[in-house]
Amino acid sequence: MTDLTSLRLSYARAELRRADLKADPFAQFQGWLDEALGADLLEPYAMQLATADASGRPSIRTVLLRGVTPEGLTFYTNFESHKGRDLSANPQAEVVFFWAPLERQVRAFGPVSRVPDSEADAYYHVRPRDSQLAAHASDPQSAPVPDRATLEATFAALDARHPHGTVIPRPAFWGGYRVHVQEWEFWQGRPNRMHDRFRYARQGDGWHIDRLLP
Numbered sequence: 402m403t404d405l406t407s408l409r410l411s412y413a414r415a416e417l418r419r420a421d422l423k424a425d426p427f428a429q430f431q432g433w434l435d436e437a438l439g440a441d442l443l444e445p446y447a448m449q450l451a452t453a454d455a456s457g458r459p460s461i462r463t464v465l466l467r468g469v470t471p472e473g474l475t476f477y478t479n480f481e482s483h484k485g486r487d488l489s490a491n492p493q494a495e496v497v498f499f500w501a502p503l504e505r506q507v508r509a510f511g512p513v514s515r516v517p518d519s520e521a522d523a524y525y526h527v528r529p530r531d532s533q534l535a536a537h538a539s540d541p542q543s544a545p546v547p548d549r550a551t552l553e554a555t556f557a558a559l560d561a562r563h564p565h566g567t568v569i570p571r572p573a574f575w576g577g578y579r580v581h582v583q584e585w586e587f588w589q590g591r592p593n594r595m596h597d598r599f600r601y602a603r604q605g606d607g608w609h610i611d612r613l614l615p
């Protein structure tokens with residue numbers, strides 16, 4: 402097996418200075434996201450979402466960021482999935498983006514709420530028809546399924562039940578969540594593990610910024 406202890410990169414692509422930071426972390430994030438979107442990365446809008454259940458047991462998975470507004474970061478999923486059950490018991494989460502070619506990481510933490518039904522309906526109906534059917538087929542998401550054929554048969558039955566051109570109703574168990582970010586961290590890799598890190602923490606109506614030790 403490869404000796405992992407000998408593998409290392411020294412990041413040298415860029416630096417992040419206090420003077421570079423925008424006062425509003427959402428603007429800072431939007432700027433970095435735009436750069437990632439322009440950098441020909443594979444799904445730079447994918448983020449790892451960490452949740453925990455009532456006992457504190459953590460779990461993490463990847464979801465797609467579907468909106469950035471001053472209200473927060475929005476993603477869509479199944480309310481009865483593992484993450485959905487965690488969020489019912491403990492409605493807070495942290496997300497992380499790692500844009501390796503840019504040598505950047507962003508973390509965002511905050512309480513989580515469900516997005517309004519009208520917003521979830523609007524997003525559900527712009528998704529491709531097959532994705533809409535797949536949301537129905539994965540009920541409840543994260544439950545065991547005996548085999549691939551069972552899943553395909555469920556999809557085929559849904560396909561037959563909803564003729565092309567008809568509106569497929571959004572399942573009541575599927576919708577959006579919003580992370581109302583109270584803490585952001587922007588990380589830029591630097592040579593020799595002397596990385597630049599800045600944390601924005603909510604303070605009244607504004608944000609307090611600290612540089613953090615790498």
Ligand SMILES: Cc1cc2nc3c(=O)[nH]c(=O)nc-3n(C[C@H](O)[C@H](O)[C@H](O)COP(=O)(O)O)c2cc1C
Nearest residue numbers: 444447462463464465477478479482483484485543
């Ligand atoms: C790139 C990528 C994007 C994904 N996007 C989503 C998503 O937006 N929503 C979702 O529910 N699952 C998404 N998944 C699947 C989740 O990672 C996960 O397997 C699923 O939601 C079940 O997670 P849970 O059992 O922890 O609830 C994505 C997976 C990958 C690899």
